[in-house]
Amino acid sequence: MTSADSMTVTAAEPMLPVPYRVTSRIAETRDSVTLRLEPAREPLPPFRPGQFAMLAVPAIGEAAISVSGGPASRDGALVHTVRAVGKVSRALHDAPVGTVLGARGPFGTTWDLPSAAGRDEVIVAGGVGLAPLRPVMLGVLAERGGYRRVLLVAGARTPAEFLFRGELDAWSGRADIEVELTVDQPAAGWDGPVGFVTEPLARLSLDPECTTAFLCGPDPMMRFSAQMLLRKGIPPGDIRLSLERNMQCGIGLCGHCQLGPILVCRDGPVVGYALAEPLLTIREL
């Protein structure tokens, strides 16, 4: 999770995208899709959980998208879940199979799963924040014996807006993972919990000595969830957040992603709660 992770120089021309082709699209919700991208030429170096790529749609623009896939596959494929919220993400979201996009990366700090080995892992996701956290779950499941309890608490706006629903169902069915899904607004046919993500979080009984928490979602959701974890005795040093800010370059040169003393692309997006807390509470920082 140190910025040393992002010190790997990825290319002689770090602003030059490398061509990647869309080889599959899975519609997750009404406005989110998971894209699988395969290198058209040489692959980029392997991406680790928590890192992001700058994905380019020529003539439209670039967006910073976290990886949402598992440990790097041998063919160098990239998996990203994109929500259509702006011009570039809409273009990425709509890109048909076969489209050649540009990719740059890997950039940013990682969730640093190895440092949490042997502990209880609490994954707290809000909305599309589940996407950057999926690699954490996949990383844990790839080596389940290396971790103690694994708990996933995921909130979504409505039942239809959960990402990765098939996988969520599969994980819920496993005896070795505890899954709590909750919605802000129920819909017909939903028998599950209704309430903000901090409510199932509050009901968990956690071991403060041996728990690492991974949080991702809108800033206020991460703040409220972190406060709930602190109330349960989890030390700030064991709470990790994935931050997001406007990014133009992804490599610490354009200045857009500044958040107080840090550059989110270089010192984040994954940061410890002790560092993040004062930054998230200053208005319009």
Add this chain to the structure above:
Amino acid sequence: MHAVWLATVTAPGAADAVIFGREGLDRLVEVLIADDYQVIGPTVRDSAIVLDKLDSAAGLPAGWGVDTAPGRYRLRQREDAAVFANSAGPQSWKQFLHPPRRQLWSAGPDGEFRPAGPVSPRYAFLGVRGCDLAAIGILGRVLGRVAHPDGSFTRAWQGLFVVAVNCTEPGGVCFCASMGTGPAAGPGYDLALTEQIDASGHWFVAETGSEEGARLLAEIPCRPASAGEVASARTDVDAAAHRMGREMPAVDLRALIQDSMESPHWEDVANRCLTCANCTMVCPTCFCTTTEDVSDLTGEHAGRWQRWASCFEPDFSYMHGGGVRQSGASRYRQWFSHKLGTWHDQFGSSGCVGCGRCIAWCPVGIDITAEAARLAELAQQAQEERE
């Protein structure tokens, strides 16, 4: 500049200094041009002293001085023919090392991304003051010595030849002394000149700062400087340190700013600040950029360009449907707290060199040193109230 940043520059002593006359300066420019450098230096244009390509030293602003104050910059005719007796103009050297607009790549229908070719010639900067030399060094720490350097900047920076000038004529808005960047030029030059002009003549005390500097100096007719001549030049520069127009308060700015993020003072500035972004354009260390994607009508040929941006732009921090920093107060706070505070955290030094350009070119005359002093005052008051 060759290897200067990596090698230890020995402080030039009296033994290194030489003297050449006004015609020596002409010869210096000729020699640089003959050596395939594009010489950039100050010249008068549009009622200001701007930086531009020089074909000869005749283009230098001989006999021109400037009057500067918050929101004010005027040329005035001097009684002598000094060429460097004027403080910072509206532009800085960053426009050559970090151009306002440059192409990053182009892409054709074949799906290949091609990097744009290098744009900068080999530059020789003539007349770089201490503040601006420090600013070039700061840009080097921001864009050059990082995990992913800006290739275009690095190429221009590494090939640079710098003729610095030790300042003897500080301006009304200057505060380099309190920022530790002048009036004497710090390390990083190939040649440093101190202009001397009086009834007996017009000459320059020149010191070398690199092998390349020495090599070029050898082509100019000059004679060794006497100890007295060197001392006289030093005295003029030291005197300039005491004639600064203003000074930054001598407090731990980084800590002060960290404690002042919720200060009511930002609203006070916001009532005056137009968020016009002039300060970021004239500042020699502001480096922020934005990318722009363009294409032709067919959509088959696309390109990406990089242009200067400013944290004062409302959409600079755009995310999730709106800017994070929407109020003018938050945007001024961002610029100020970054320049004087969090720059330390991000790049290991202050971002301000005390050139005063932001004060002169602010249409409403906001003075960064006065704002810092006011913050310090408010913090002091709050401290007293607590006790």
Add this chain to the structure above:
Amino acid sequence: MTGAARPLAAFPVFAQLPEAELELISSTARTVRFAARQRLFSEGHPAQGCWLIEDGRVALDMAVPGRGQVVLQTLGPGDVLGWSWLVPPYRWHYGATSVLPTTATELDTERLRALAEQDPRFGYTLVLTLFESVLQRLQATRARLLDLYGSPNDQR
């Protein structure tokens, strides 16, 4: 009254309560069980009873003409159900239905109110304790109001 199966102190809401107060409240407690889809109470009815859920799930709902029975919130293990017995008009503001088979500790709120009136200090402690739960529920509800997961493209 039979004692509660799970000690009261095991519920987060009462975790910080002194022994004496816990005993008083315990004296009003008994364990109850609901099958799935059982109506615990309805909106408008006299508010009697307070439940500390041990396991299962209860939904708070309200009838909205044209939308049917709308679920506002679900409660699970450790949560407190029912506060309207404490303040006038002592009527339920929502309905409550078990979603899953649910076990809970039920408190005799008539007795609790009587005890609180006799011993104002106990009453103050009780109310403060319940207030904390209300505050947490309110904060979570406000967080939902923020509609944080909505798209910037949605009308706001």
